[in-house]
Amino acid sequence: MKKLINDPSNVTVESIEGFTLAYSRIVKQVAPHVVARVDAPISGKVGVVVGGGSGHEPLFLGWVGLGMADAAVLGEVFTSPAPPPILEAVKAANGGRGVLFIYGNYAGDKMNFDLAADVAREVGVENQTVRVWDDVASAPPERIEERRGLAADFFVIKVAGGMAETRSSLQEVVRVAEKARDNSRTFAVALSPATVPTSGKPTFTIGENEMYFGIGAHGEKGIEKTTLLSADETAKALTEAVADDLSLRDGDEVNMIVNGYGATTLMELFIVNRKVHEILQNLHVRINRTEVGNFLTTQEMAGCSLTLMRLDDELKKYCDAHAFTPAYRL
Amino acid sequence: MTKLLAGRSVAETLDSLGFKRFLIELASQISRAKNELDAMDSACGDGDFGSTMTRAFGQAAKTLAQSSSNDVGAILTLAGTSILSSAGGASGPLFGALFRESGSLAKGKREVGLQDLASMLERSNQKIRLMGGAAVGDKTLIDALEPAVSSLKESAHSGVSLDEALHRAADSAKAGCDSTKQMVAKHGRARYLGEQTIGFVDPGAYLVCLAITTLAMSIKRN
Numbered sequence: 001m002k003k004l005i006n007d008p009s010n011v012t013v014e015s016i017e018g019f020t021l022a023y024s025r026i027v028k029q030v031a032p033h034v035v036a037r038v039d040a041p042i043s044g045k046v047g048v049v050v051g052g053g054s055g056h057e058p059l060f061l062g063w064v065g066l067g068m069a070d071a072a073v074l075g076e077v078f079t080s081p082a083p084p085p086i087l088e089a090v091k092a093a094n095g096g097r098g099v100l101f102i103y104g105n106y107a108g109d110k111m112n113f114d115l116a117a118d119v120a121r122e123v124g125v126e127n128q129t130v131r132v133w134d135d136v137a138s139a140p141p142e143r144i145e146e147r148r149g150l151a152a153d154f155f156v157i158k159v160a161g162g163m164a165e166t167r168s169s170l171q172e173v174v175r176v177a178e179k180a181r182d183n184s185r186t187f188a189v190a191l192s193p194a195t196v197p198t199s200g201k202p203t204f205t206i207g208e209n210e211m212y213f214g215i216g217a218h219g220e221k222g223i224e225k226t227t228l229l230s231a232d233e234t235a236k237a238l239t240e241a242v243a244d245d246l247s248l249r250d251g252d253e254v255n256m257i258v259n260g261y262g263a264t265t266l267m268e269l270f271i272v273n274r275k276v277h278e279i280l281q282n283l284h285v286r287i288n289r290t291e292v293g294n295f296l297t298t299q300e301m302a303g304c305s306l307t308l309m310r311l312d313d314e315l316k317k318y319c320d321a322h323a324f325t326p327a328y329r330l
Numbered sequence: 331m332t333k334l335l336a337g338r339s340v341a342e343t344l345d346s347l348g349f350k351r352f353l354i355e356l357a358s359q360i361s362r363a364k365n366e367l368d369a370m371d372s373a374c375g376d377g378d379f380g381s382t383m384t385r386a387f388g389q390a391a392k393t394l395a396q397s398s399s400n401d402v403g404a405i406l407t408l409a410g411t412s413i414l415s416s417a418g419g420a421s422g423p424l425f426g427a428l429f430r431e432s433g434s435l436a437k438g439k440r441e442v443g444l445q446d447l448a449s450m451l452e453r454s455n456q457k458i459r460l461m462g463g464a465a466v467g468d469k470t471l472i473d474a475l476e477p478a479v480s481s482l483k484e485s486a487h488s489g490v491s492l493d494e495a496l497h498r499a500a501d502s503a504k505a506g507c508d509s510t511k512q513m514v515a516k517h518g519r520a521r522y523l524g525e526q527t528i529g530f531v532d533p534g535a536y537l538v539c540l541a542i543t544t545l546a547m548s549i550k551r552n
Contacts, residue, residue: 075418078376082418108420199377
């Protein structure tokens with residue numbers, strides 16, 4: 001393992017401290033594992049609380065700020081946060097209109113956030129949860145609730161955060177967050193594994209000339225190992241899987257993310273993006289917004305994912321709304 | 331209440347001090363097994379189970395050392411809450427529930443006997459199954475906990491001593507833990523590794539086995 005770290009057991013907190021110093025005009029660190037908007041809690045606004053394991057930066061903490069999340073809580077690398085820091089995030093985000101939790105659909109996150117949600121309710125903080133399950137590789141469509149959460153976290157947080165800025169009710173924000181989630185799908189491919197600082201070992205093994213489709217954000221087993229394909233062939237495989245699962249039709253409009261997993265260069269991601277656009281145009285699918293870059297990373301894993309969200313006027317409006325966060329400004 | 335066995339008394343009940351000693355000893359056992367547990371977790375997970383549990387049980391031991399409660403339920407609940415609050419991941423809520431659920435059944439009791447212990451652990455087992463959705467054979471801590479609970483219930487029914495019952499339960503937990511080696515993981519992130527998980531013991535089952543063995547040993551010492 002070759003990483004610029006100090007003690008492997010301190011990476012999460014040290015990273016959050018450095019992050020906060022870099023973006024101190026946008027965020028503040030309210031607890032060792034929690035960051036919040038500098039102006040949080042905002043009275044009369046639904047508090048959007050996001051989080052999960054660290055090691056996926058800029059996921060979660062990078063999207064704290066105007067138009068997106070009010071607070072983010074991180075656990076250790078690839079490990080859900082415990083209930084006490086989640087409650088710190090609730091306290092930081094609660095502006096008296098209730099709190100919405102948004103996080104990826106993983107067993108550990110669900111247990112810890114649910115426990116925190118119960119405690120928050122007991123002390124009078126109304127709250128709801130939207131778990132993101134966009135990974136088409138992790139379960140068939142009929143068991144969509146078993147799917148893992150990937151880069152669609154970004155869309156769900158963007159849409160919910162956008163609507164929360166308009167001082168809408170918790171129920172309304174939940175409704176659009178679920179709509180964003182239900183219209184988003186992701187498919188991923190990895191070229192090389194990640195290393196978790198505490199174990200120092202690669203999360204999976206793969207040959208020099210192989211790639212792995214459907215791999216999870218923590219190295220979970222994928223669907224198919226193939227010989228290394230070209231960027232165009234990879235883009236085709238990703239686009240077809242996502243478009244098919246989303247049942248995209250002629251005339252549909254989408255927002256998309258070509259996400260890098262950590263070690264894949266922007267140059268490569270743009271080449272993939274070029275082909276995804278060509279395929280979608282051929283399918284007569286209109287593209288409203290394209291995001292290319294690192295959204296959900298897996299340490300130094302090489303690879304990328306494609307996320308598409310089918311739009312309607314409402315989703316489009318909140319995706320296009322003003323946002324000012326460390327990792328996303330619009 | 332004690333029974334004379336080979337000239338030496340062995341307790342038929344456990345009081346809050348007994349549970350405190352047990353939990354502090356367990357924290358030190360886990361700390362000693364840290365690297366072994368991390369290695370087990372590396373096979374199917376991210377390799378931090380030993381580190382996380384050492385931190386969580388260490389925190390529980392520290393909190394317990396400051397408590398002077400003589401309520402068994404309060405001691406167990408305190409330990410479980412401490413684990414839950416410091417671990418994170420799926421293991422925090424699950425191992426937290428192991429002690430919190432037992433604790434809720436023992437609330438207000440100054441000592442518990444074999445029958446109580448069997449009921450307490452049965453309740454913990456049910457709660458953990460409900461939270462994680464795991465059943466026997468899924469390669470989780472349930473594979474060690476459920477046979478240990480069955481063994482305790484059987485012992486309570488047949489009227490063996492607490493000491494003997496705990497040793498039998500520890501043996502059952504050990505057999506259950508060993509059986510996970512041949513299983514394919516069906517829960518948590520390990521389930522995506524499928525057949526690659528065969529050949530490795532589940533670290534959660536190992537920890538349950540370690541806990542029940544430590545409890546059995548602590549009865550002797552007390």
